C-alpha cells in the first residue's frame with residue numbers, strides 16, 4: 001500500500017496520532033500526586049482532550065507484572081493497547097518474587113498469552129531494557145539479566161519490543177546483538193523489532209539502533225536540549241514514532257523545543273497544549289500544569305516536523321502513524337472503530 005490516506009485537509013484535529021507510550025496507570029490521572037490527593041479524578045476529561053487532539057489510540061505502558069495487569073484492564077475498558085513487561089529499575093522484582101525469577105517471567109508470559117487478541121490486547125513486550133542512571137533501584141547486573149530473559153519472551157511469542165535505554169547504550173546493543181537482534185529487529189530469531197522509546201541518546205547511537213532495525217520513540221524529554229534536537233533531526237521518517245510518556249516528559253518554556261513550538265498555529269495549540277492550571281487550582285476540563293497528557297503528542301510532532309523541513313507536518317505525522325501501526329500490528333485502526 002503505497003498511498004497515504006490524507007488526514008482530511010488542514011482542519012484542526014484532523015492529524016492523527018497513536019501515543020505509543022502513556023502511563024495511564026499513574027495516580028496523577030486520578031488527582032493523586034505522590035500520595036496526596038489534590039483534585040478530583042479527571043481521567044475521562046483527559047481522554048476526551050486526547051480524542052479532540054486526534055489521538056486515535058494509545059499503548060499503555062506496563063512497567064511491572066502488577067502494573068501490566070492494570071494497564072491491560074484499562075486497555076480493555078477503553079479499547080486501547082498495553083505493553084507487558086518489567087522496567088529495568090523494577091527488575092529486582094524478578095528476584096524478590098516468592099517463587100523466584102523464572103516464575104515471575106512465567107507470570108508475564110501467561111498474562112501475554114491470555115491477552116494476545118481482540119480489544120485491549122498486548123501490543124508489545126516491555127517496558128524492558130537498561131537504565132544506568134538509576135542503578136540505585138536495581139543494580140546493572142540485575143537489569144542485564146532480566147532484560148535478556150524478556151528478549152527471550154519476544155522471540156518465543158513473536159511480539160515487538162517496547163524498549164528503554166538510558167546511559168547504557170553499549171551494554172544495551174551488546175545484549176540485543178547477543179540475543180539475535182542485531183539485524184532487522186531480530187526477525188531471524190522469531191522477534192518483530194520494536195521501538196526504543198523516550199530516546200535521548202546521540203545521533204550515532206540512534207543510527208546504530210535504526211541500522212539494527214529498531215524504531216525510535218520521541219517525546220518531550222527527547223527534545224529538551226539543543227543536542228537532543230540535533231539527534232531528533234537524524235531520525236529517519238521510516239523509523240520515527242511519537243509518544244508523550246505522560247504524565248512525565250512535559251515540554252516546558254525552558255526547553256529547546258520551545259523555539260519550534262512557538263510557530264504552532266493557534267488552532268492546533270488549543271488542541272495539543274491547552275492552557276493548564278496548577279493542581280491546587282484545578283478546574284475540571286482543563287489540563288494540569290506539570291502533568292503531561294496524550295493530547296500534547298501534537299506538540300512533539302510539530303517540533304519534530306520543524307526539524308524535517310523537507311517534509312510537511314502531515315507527512316511526518318502520517319509516517320509516525322504508519323510506523324506504529326505496522327510495527328505493533330494495529331491495522332484495525334485504519335478501518336475505523
Ligand SMILES: [Zn+2]
Pocket residue numbers: 127163164197198
Ligand atoms: Zn522508559
